[in-house]
Amino acid sequence: MEFSIAQAAKAARIASRQVAKLSATQKETLLKDIAERMLAQTETIILANEKDLAAGRDNNLDDAMLDRLLLTPQRIQGIANAVFDIAAQADPVGSIDHMQQMPSGIQVGRMRIPLGVIAMIYESRPNVTIDAAALCLKAGNAVVLRGGKEALHSNLALAACISYALEKHEIDPAAVVVVPNPDRAVMNELMTLNEDIDLIIPRGGEGLIRFVSENSRIPVIQHYKGVCHLYVDDAADENKALNLLKNGKTQRTGVCNSLETLLVHQDIAPTFMPKVKALFNEHKVKVHGCERSLQYFDNASLATEDDWHAEYLAMEIAVRIVDEFDAAIEHIETYSSGHTEVIATQDFSRAQQFIRTLNSAVVMANASSRFSDGGELGLGAEIGISTSKLHAYGPMGAESLTTQKFIVLGDGEVRG
Numbered sequence: 001m002e003f004s005i006a007q008a009a010k011a012a013r014i015a016s017r018q019v020a021k022l023s024a025t026q027k028e029t030l031l032k033d034i035a036e037r038m039l040a041q042t043e044t045i046i047l048a049n050e051k052d053l054a055a056g057r058d059n060n061l062d063d064a065m066l067d068r069l070l071l072t073p074q075r076i077q078g079i080a081n082a083v084f085d086i087a088a089q090a091d092p093v094g095s096i097d098h099m100q101q102m103p104s105g106i107q108v109g110r111m112r113i114p115l116g117v118i119a120m121i122y123e124s125r126p127n128v129t130i131d132a133a134a135l136c137l138k139a140g141n142a143v144v145l146r147g148g149k150e151a152l153h154s155n156l157a158l159a160a161c162i163s164y165a166l167e168k169h170e171i172d173p174a175a176v177v178v179v180p181n182p183d184r185a186v187m188n189e190l191m192t193l194n195e196d197i198d199l200i201i202p203r204g205g206e207g208l209i210r211f212v213s214e215n216s217r218i219p220v221i222q223h224y225k226g227v228c229h230l231y232v233d234d235a236a237d238e239n240k241a242l243n244l245l246k247n248g249k250t251q252r253t254g255v256c257n258s259l260e261t262l263l264v265h266q267d268i269a270p271t272f273m274p275k276v277k278a279l280f281n282e283h284k285v286k287v288h289g290c291e292r293s294l295q296y297f298d299n300a301s302l303a304t305e306d307d308w309h310a311e312y313l314a315m316e317i318a319v320r321i322v323d324e325f326d327a328a329i330e331h332i333e334t335y336s337s338g339h340t341e342v343i344a345t346q347d348f349s350r351a352q353q354f355i356r357t358l359n360s361a362v363v364m365a366n367a368s369s370r371f372s373d374g375g376e377l378g379l380g381a382e383i384g385i386s387t388s389k390l391h392a393y394g395p396m397g398a399e400s401l402t403t404q405k406f407i408v409l410g411d412g413e414v415r416g
Contacts, residue, residue, distance in 0.1 A: 003181050005189050009144060009196035011174035012117045016142035019175050020114045024091035026169070031087035031134050033165040035080040038130065041161055042076050048157035049126065056150050061124075064254025064313045068124040069151055079127050083134045085380035092399040093140040096407065107409040112402045114140030116198040119190060120383070121146045121212055123204030126154035131374075131381040132201075133162050133176045139401035142175045144197065146190060148204070149182035156180065191216040201384045201396075206311070221396070222388040225311040226256030226339035228369045231328040231354070233345035234265040238272050240366060241344035242279060248342070248369040250283045254313045256385065257340055257372040261308065261318045263328045264293070269321050276319075286316040293319045308335040325350060329357055336360055338387035340372040361387055361394035 022030070038045065049071040056066055092112050099109035118141050120132045129145055136143035147155040159178035166173050179186060191200065194217045201221045202212040213220045230248055232241045248259035264272060273296040280287060280297070287293075287300035288307040294300050300319070307318040308331070322328045332341055340362040343354040351365035362372040372395070374382025379397030386392045392400035 003179070003186075005144075005179065005181075005186050006193060006196075008174065008177045008179070009117065009119075009190070009193045011172075012142040012144055012177050013196040015172035015174040016114070016117050016140075018172050019137060019142055020093070020116075020140040022137075022140065022171075024093075027091065027138055027140075028087045030137060030165055030169050030171070031083050033168060034130070034134065034162055035083035035087070037161040037164050038076060038083075038158065039080050041157070042073055045076060045154065045157045045161075046071060046073070048153040051153040052126075052151050059150070061150060065124050065150070067252070067254045069126065069154070071126060071154060075127070079130050079381075082375050082381040083130060085375070086134045086138050086398060089138065089380060089398065091138070092402050104415065105410065105413045109407050109409075110404040111407050112399070113405050115401055115403055117142045117144065117196060118383075118401060119144040119146065119197045119200045119218070121187060121190070121200060121202045121204075121208070123148040123208055124150055125203065126151045126158060128203055128383075129155045129158045129178060130162070132383050135381060135383045135396075135398050136401060137175070138398040141401055142177075144177045144179065144190065146179040146187055147182070152180075152182055188215070191218060194218045203384050219391075221384055221386045221392065223256070223339075223385045224387065225337050226258070226385075227260050227309065227311050227335060227337040228257060228340040228342070228372070229261045229263060229332050229336065230259050230342045230344065230369065231263040231322075231332070232265060232268060232272060233325065233328075233343060233347065233350055234267040235347035235350060236265075236268060236272075236344040237346055238268070238275065241272065242275050244342060244344055244366070244368050245276065246279055246283075249285060249317055250279075250315070251370055253315055255370075256311070257369050258313070259317065259342075259369050260310060260312055261320070261331075261335070263331060264319070264321050265325070265328070266292075266321050266323055269293075269296075273321075280317075284315055286314075288316070288318045290320040292321040311337070325353075329354070332358060332360075338389075339385065340364065340369045342367065342369050361385060 095112045096109045122128045162176045200218045202209045206225045287297050288303040289300040338360045341358050341360045342364045355363050374395040382395040
């Protein structure tokens, strides 16, 4: 039978009503069963993933994309652990806050409710299949998952684990739809189904996100790219700052929370920059530097305007020496993508000023940008990172997949 995205979305809408009524205990047990099934099927999942990796190499996918695609027993265990974490979290659905008595006598509060049906459009990362399904179910939503063709075998193997758990708990299988047809026409039709889908969250390259944002009839959570900055203040501990740089730039380059720009206060540059040079030489990091920073490197190129905007996702970085703290702030405000900014400083008041002044989704003092991740920030996992400020901002966990309704309790009051 040919797959129809319109029929799948309608079925997800119907299934969402059942999911919305699941109790906290039912959802916790369901998610644990998904995680346990995935661990039990590790070998099967890896075999499917190997097919995707082989096809990716044949199609000349770059190293960053292949790294995002790769599943290992350790990564599968990590994904399962995230689902266990989500399962153990408090249920966001049904919680009531801001309850207050009004002069009229009525009591007014707000209750958290599911959004309904979420659609994910994503590239390469098969972990999104599980993360998104777990978070949407925890928040009482159904979800339609449209992954990229490069991860199709992996996504379908993971989808089988979800289907197994849904069937075990007698939950409508349409609660989690993994689109088996990666054709672009299916994605284009998906973006028109505003009667059955409440929100689209794209995850992938800037081109994909812009395409979805510009063509969707459905509200979109936007995260174009992660141009993350590290500012090394004149009051920084140089060893701590160097570790933040090493972890943020070289641990995993193909992720959106890796560092793309280094800003260094001019007063600390003479002692700090030679250490940066040694670090970058060791890890073969390509440098695009301002005129003042070029003297510290052997093979750096002069940074262009585009370099300050760049998300390299590679062993590549832009470097600028700044006159003072305010110049660093001005640079970040000009070129930030709204993702994550970090200051390295031992001056507490300077750290507080940095945190108060910048309004990116995550702002840090003396901690690696690599912590800008839903799992590390206590969400268990993230369905995406919003940089658009509307509805949700920053890494989005289960609570970000809910909204609120007003509830009113009275005792026969009428309005005069």
